[in-house]
Amino acid sequence: MTAMPQPRRAKRKKPASLSEFLCRESVAGYMFISLFIIGFLVFTIIPMIASLYLSFTNYNILGDAKWIGIANYVKMFTRDSKYLKSLSVTFFYAFVSVPLKLLMALIVAMIMTRQSRVTGLYRSVYYLPSIIGGSVAVAVMWKQLFASDGVINSVLQALSINSTKSWIGSRDSAIWVLILLTVWQFGSSMLIFLAGLKQIPKTYYEAATMDGAGKVRGFFSITLPLLTPTIFFNLVMQTINGFMVFNSGYIITQGKPLNSTLFYALYLYQKAFTDYDMGYACAMAWVLLVIIGLMTALLFSSSRRWVFYQGAR
């Protein structure tokens, strides 16, 4: 062993060979994440810069992009009532569907904590809509459920309630059909809540019972506070998704009737790929980014007041 170090040390002094270079931790680190870096530059950063530039231009894909300053942004908020409509539709949708979905998920998760031989089956049944809910097949089926001759009206008639209205054809109810489709997919949030509930030590409840606290008190004083990090996580993710909703509006209602289901992403898509008003669509995308950023920042800053992190881990 000791006879050999001489030549090895000499070898080290030479300029590092490729394999030695690649074996340095910092080089290896970059090698491993290089795919991400390339993808990030090509599919995120460069397109982001390009779309920011295009948002200040008039560009219809055929000619050259013409610089028009902030005209797109000004038009959006002053002369495009359809845009403002899509904004209000999307806010309404997000602010109604996300809390409803999470409330549903939390209630069902609480019910699911009761252990029995079939709990696993129940959990799967409730989770199933989340798994397939995003598919076109389900969207098309949902459309037929709420059509004037669909299942909902048939069931109502069987209960001798005379209903022949088309739920997706009416301005008041169409958005609710889409909200219901979202709430129906509460299963994945429910599973996250279940995981959060499992982490609450049973001893807390035992101590509370010893002190004479009932179930309701236990829920509001133990379960809910300890679950706030999970609620927060769900709230952030679902709100972001809520603002980006597209499929249901496109497939089920096409934004109709009277633009009552014209989601932001749907209007943006129409502007870009029906009207080929790509500069305007890019400007819309950047406003969406700002809205989502603001909503996330708002949630994070409010979290200090209501999210309870248990000790330091």
Place this chain on the structure above:
Amino acid sequence: MAHMGMKKQRMISSVVYHLLVAAFGFIMIYPLLWMIMSSFKESSTIFREAHRLIPESFHFENYTNGWRGFGGYTFGTFFKNSFIISVTASIGAVLSSAIIAFGFARLRFPGRNIWFTCVMMTMMLPFQVVMIPQFLIFKKLNWINTMLPITVPYFFGQAFFIFQNMQFIRGIPMELDESARIDGCSYYGIFLWIILPLIKPSIITTSIFSFMWRWDDFFGALLYLNSPSKYTLSIALKMFSDPSAQSDWGAMFAMSTLSIIPILVIFLIFQKNLTDGIATEGLKE
């Protein structure tokens, strides 16, 4: 006697509990059952008998009628396209995410935190912000109406999967890596021979999610595929359902049912991976 009363009470409460939970579960999956059952009804009676779940007699001609497809292509083509795209994109997403995750989870290098912040950023970034320039790039490359725009980008890692793999790798004791290094194994060897075999559960979970998400993907197909020979199932179903194309609802529901079968099968086989994946990492669409 008091003891008997309590036992009885507990039994009644248990029965009520199961009745309610099961009834609600039935309502939850009723729309699905209705779709599947409608695919066996005679096409013209589907809406006249919308309130009835079980068909009076089972008809299979909806399946043969629907399978014929449109534009000269059968649903066989659409299934094949969906399958090729989902599998290709998933292989790319799963492998690249595992490689990238190892770099972030195990190696120290300058700029690591900044790059990791970038990963998290891509998770929150609305796709609309990059959608148009990406479209223009792919148009320049002549990639429109090919599967490339909806597969190639997945070969550069997906934030959710990177995150999921990182969590998993962090659970593997560092000593394993260190002892391998003493034996002269490079970082690449450690990843390939030690970490990769150990993160198999995580690879399986991400594969399942990736496949299901790609299978259901509608927006990518809507943007980039515009001839029936290239259509995936999701875009084909959308076209098939347009009133102008046809109104054979039996055939429509038959093809819809077929389209969700792969997802249902995966769900039944990998239920545990799916529910655990959701529960531990909060993975979701």
